[in-house]
Amino acid sequence: MTEDERVKTGIPGVDEMIGGGLPRKNVTMISGPPGMGKSNFALQFIYQGAKVHNEPGVYLTVEDTPGNIRKYGAGFGWDLPKLEEEGKIAIVTQTIYGGLKKDRSKSDSNETLNDAIERINAKRIVLDSVTLFKYLFPNDVSRRINLLNFIDQVKEWGCTTLMTAEQHESGSNVSYLDEHFLADGLFQIFWSRHRDRHERCFRVVKLRGTDIMPDIRPFKIGSQGVIVYPTQIPLSLTED
Amino acid sequence: MDSTNEDLEGSKDEGQIIVLLIPDEEYSRRILKITKEIANVCDNLCYVSLNLPYAPLINNFKKEGIDISKFYVIDGITQTAEIAKNRDGVEYVSSPGALTELSLAISHLLETRKFEYIIFDSLSTLLVYEASPTVTKFVHSLMAKIRVVGCKAIFTCLKQDSSSVLLKDVNMFSDRILDAEYWGRKN
Numbered sequence: 276m277t278e279d280e281r282v283k284t285g286i287p288g289v290d291e292m293i294g295g296g297l298p299r300k301n302v303t304m305i306s307g308p309p310g311m312g313k314s315n316f317a318l319q320f321i322y323q324g325a326k327v328h329n330e331p332g333v334y335l336t337v338e339d340t341p342g343n344i345r346k347y348g349a350g351f352g353w354d355l356p357k358l359e360e361e362g363k364i365a366i367v368t369q370t371i372y373g374g375l376k377k378d379r380s381k382s383d384s385n386e387t388l389n390d391a392i393e394r395i396n397a398k399r400i401v402l403d404s405v406t407l408f409k410y411l412f413p414n415d416v417s418r419r420i421n422l423l424n425f426i427d428q429v430k431e432w433g434c435t436t437l438m439t440a441e442q443h444e445s446g447s448n449v450s451y452l453d454e455h456f457l458a459d460g461l462f463q464i465f466w467s468r469h470r471d472r473h474e475r476c477f478r479v480v481k482l483r484g485t486d487i488m489p490d491i492r493p494f495k496i497g498s499q500g501v502i503v504y505p506t507q508i509p510l511s512l513t514e515d
Numbered sequence: 516m517d518s519t520n521e522d523l524e525g526s527k528d529e530g531q532i533i534v535l536l537i538p539d540e541e542y543s544r545r546i547l548k549i550t551k552e553i554a555n556v557c558d559n560l561c562y563v564s565l566n567l568p569y570a571p572l573i574n575n576f577k578k579e580g581i582d583i584s585k586f587y588v589i590d591g592i593t594q595t596a597e598i599a600k601n602r603d604g605v606e607y608v609s610s611p612g613a614l615t616e617l618s619l620a621i622s623h624l625l626e627t628r629k630f631e632y633i634i635f636d637s638l639s640t641l642l643v644y645e646a647s648p649t650v651t652k653f654v655h656s657l658m659a660k661i662r663v664v665g666c667k668a669i670f671t672c673l674k675q676d677s678s679s680v681l682l683k684d685v686n687m688f689s690d691r692i693l694d695a696e697y698w699g700r701k702n
Contacts, residue, residue: 472610472613504619506622507615507618507622513649
């Protein structure tokens with residue numbers, strides 16, 4: 276796979292573990308327990324894409340408000356409203372109680388995900404999160420069909436997609452969810468506990484078409500975003 | 516020059532990684548002497564302190580006549596007692612047992628600050644907080660990183676820990692394990 280066929284995640288350390296970046300047009304899922312930083316990974320993917328790699332992106336949130344998303348970005352020094360004004364980022368909200376709409380901060384519009392993608396010529400999409408997205412549909416069959424349709428659709432749009440998913444298990448004892456099998460790639464983040472300490476850990480479970488580094492590595496959420504450390508052993512996982 | 520002192524000289528010149536065994540009852544005095552000796556011939560040093568918080572450590576350095584402007588300190592102890600405020604010349608790690616955090620802090624500084632010398636004080640403190648296999652893994656990884664950047668280092672250890680499993684393992688990773696007793700008396 277050539278470098279042009281890889282999409283830089285914009286998350287330091289991750290690309291080194293996945294052969295240089297996500298395969299273009301792939302759908303990758305990042306799963307982990309609440310509070311781990313899944314949305315931070317996803318937002319950084321969109322922000323860095325727009326800011327550094329000239330790839331406009333749409334952030335579709337199912338569980339939060341665009342205003343909050345902008346605040347999270349500002350916490351890392353990311354000026355998301357400016358990128359929205361420049362047409363490089365769009366934040367679309369689809370609550371489980373209403374339809375698709377896009378918030379342009381000044382006033383809500385009825386712009387759909389599809390419209391936002393076309394308007395900014397998006398190359399990246401985030402769906403945050405699949406877990407709540409599923410509740411938009413009445414039963415398991417409908418959820419699975421709609422998720423598959425969503426995945427097919429974003430691939431047709433030519434976008435590289437990152438989806439977040441809640442996963443309550445941690446460590447290596449993971450029971451995989453349906454959506455894990457639908458995605459091309461799967462990243463897992465979890466807490467590693469050692470005595471009185473907890474460390475954030477990152478693992479690439481799968482990424483189709485890529486020779487991945489499957490080892491568990493530590494990551495931090497710092498003042499400028501998420502950093503994964505591909506050359507650092509998480510020492511909390513060493514058995515006494 | 517006695518043999519141990521020659522070894523210390525060698526460690527300054529040859530990129531060696533040395534584990535220095537220091538008698539328990541004289542540890543504080545001797546580590547200061549050794550630090551001063553190294554600071555006299557190096558200008559860019561990193562001191563990893565797992566025993567003394569930054570403020571008393573620097574006070575001790577000043578009393579000993581050590582030029583503190585040559586040092587960048589990684590302080591692994593202050594944050595166990597208080598929330599430390601950011602200041603120049605020091606980076607705080609949450610605990611001597613936070614080995615991943617400590618390793619990341621040292622690695623980052625090794626890459627960015629191009630130290631000539633690291634004084635790691637001490638392996639014995641690590642053993643208070645962590646089991647030997649974890650400490651061994653940490654030290655092995657850290658020594659590899661130090662070699663990659665071509666830095667020199669001394670890892671101090673209480674002499675009473677010289678028979679520990681850790682020291683037997685570290686013997687493989689380091690260039691030498693030295694007894695500092697004679698050097699300390701002479702100086």
